[in-house]
Amino acid sequence: MDLDAVRTFVAVVEAGQFHAAAATLAVTQQAVSKRIATLETTLGVRLFARTPRGTQLTREGHVFLPHARELLAAEARALNSVRLDRRPLRVDVLSSRIGPAHVMREFHGAHPEIGISVVTHLFDVESALAALRSGAIDATFRAVTRPEEQLGGDIAAIRVLDDPVELLTGHAHELAGAASVTPAALAAHEVWMPSNVPGAEWSSYYEALSARFGLTIDTVGPNFGIEALLEAIAGSSTLATFVGEHIRLVWPSEYDLRRIPVRDPMLVYPHSMLFRIDDPHPGLAMLRRYLRSRKEHYRRPRAWTPSWAVH
Incomplete structure (x- = not known):
């Protein structure tokens, strides 16, 4: 699983919008959309529902979120070595x-x-x-x-x-x-x-x-x-x-x-x-x-x- 895509998913959840997550990650909004699409393809589910007012997690997105955070924590432990x-x-x-x-x-x-x-x-x-x-x-x-x-x-x-x-x-x-x-x-x-x-x-x-x-x-x-x-x-x-x-x-x-x-x-x-x-x-x-x-x-x-x- 692409950890950059996982990190991007968590960033979108925290920021509430794709463009805000792009600013946080210092990448383009197009890059954020591509990473999320790749992650959704890998998982075989939709993680976000896009609305005119922003982005909301789907049921599958809510289920995946704690696991995504644990993946990033595991990455952090590896980097710390x-x-x-x-x-x-x-x-x-x-x-x-x-x-x-x-x-x-x-x-x-x-x-x-x-x-x-x-x-x-x-x-x-x-x-x-x-x-x-x-x-x-x-x-x-x-x-x-x-x-x-x-x-x-x-x-x-x-x-x-x-x-x-x-x-x-x-x-x-x-x-x-x-x-x-x-x-x-x-x-x-x-x-x-x-x-x-x-x-x-x-x-x-x-x-x-x-x-x-x-x-x-x-x-x-x-x-x-x-x-x-x-x-x-x-x-x-x-x-x-x-x-x-x-x-x-x-x-x-x-x-x-x-x-x-x-x-x-x-x-x-x-x-x-x-x-x-x-x-x-x-x-x-x-x-x-x-x-x-x-x-x-x-x-x-x-x-x-x-x-x-x-x-």
């Missing part, structure tokens, strides 16, 4: 859209001599920890919600990025014209986050946020991806969602969405970098030094974050 001076630093950022990817782009700009392989197919922190311990990756950016359970004597975590929370609304929303909004003011409004699945670290964060400030976060409904979420919010006068300040979002101009900072207090999402203490990769040492040098730029010690956040 190669000498350190011949392989790139493998860093899991969860998604190419969010804050940790922004940090790694800055690191690459400061140290282009360090080879980097960015990983985005590890959905949950347990999978990321397993990949760390197996040597499949060298580092992962995560919110550590149960440090006593998740961090053994072999894994270290350093808090590296406090990503300020913003409210995303359509132009007709009651808060659309606000320069900023307080958590107390948000208690009167419903926040819609269908991507908050049970057990995910971001779900734990927003559960703690809701409990602390009396917010209502609605997770009902299928998660059709960020593009569908943006479309729904743009067409509503009541829907709103939370996003991180560093997340990269692009939408049609007619959506006229508003990103509103949350202040008094500022809310931040606490990204930590996890790594194996005995990992000798020279690029990891460089990354750790870089993050320490940028600590004041990335950290916001006076902002609110859950009590479980790594300090």
Whole structure:
């Protein structure tokens, strides 16, 4: 089986559209379509249903997805057996859209001599920890919600990025014209986050946020991806969602969405970098030094974050 095709399949699932996956993989959209067609021919099934609004997995695509991710994890383990001076630093950022990817782009700009392989197919922190311990990756950016359970004597975590929370609304929303909004003011409004699945670290964060400030976060409904979420919010006068300040979002101009900072207090999402203490990769040492040098730029010690956040 062509692993480039498998990697492309996972990229399309995560990006939601062929053209977005092409941008992530730095290939043409035609190349993405060809790889998916080759994979579908190999498997003898359709993996995607193409619609005017994007791409959706078929039933067979849903069945194949966990196996595709395991194939890529096996590839990563094989690559990790190669000498350190011949392989790139493998860093899991969860998604190419969010804050940790922004940090790694800055690191690459400061140290282009360090080879980097960015990983985005590890959905949950347990999978990321397993990949760390197996040597499949060298580092992962995560919110550590149960440090006593998740961090053994072999894994270290350093808090590296406090990503300020913003409210995303359509132009007709009651808060659309606000320069900023307080958590107390948000208690009167419903926040819609269908991507908050049970057990995910971001779900734990927003559960703690809701409990602390009396917010209502609605997770009902299928998660059709960020593009569908943006479309729904743009067409509503009541829907709103939370996003991180560093997340990269692009939408049609007619959506006229508003990103509103949350202040008094500022809310931040606490990204930590996890790594194996005995990992000798020279690029990891460089990354750790870089993050320490940028600590004041990335950290916001006076902002609110859950009590479980790594300090």
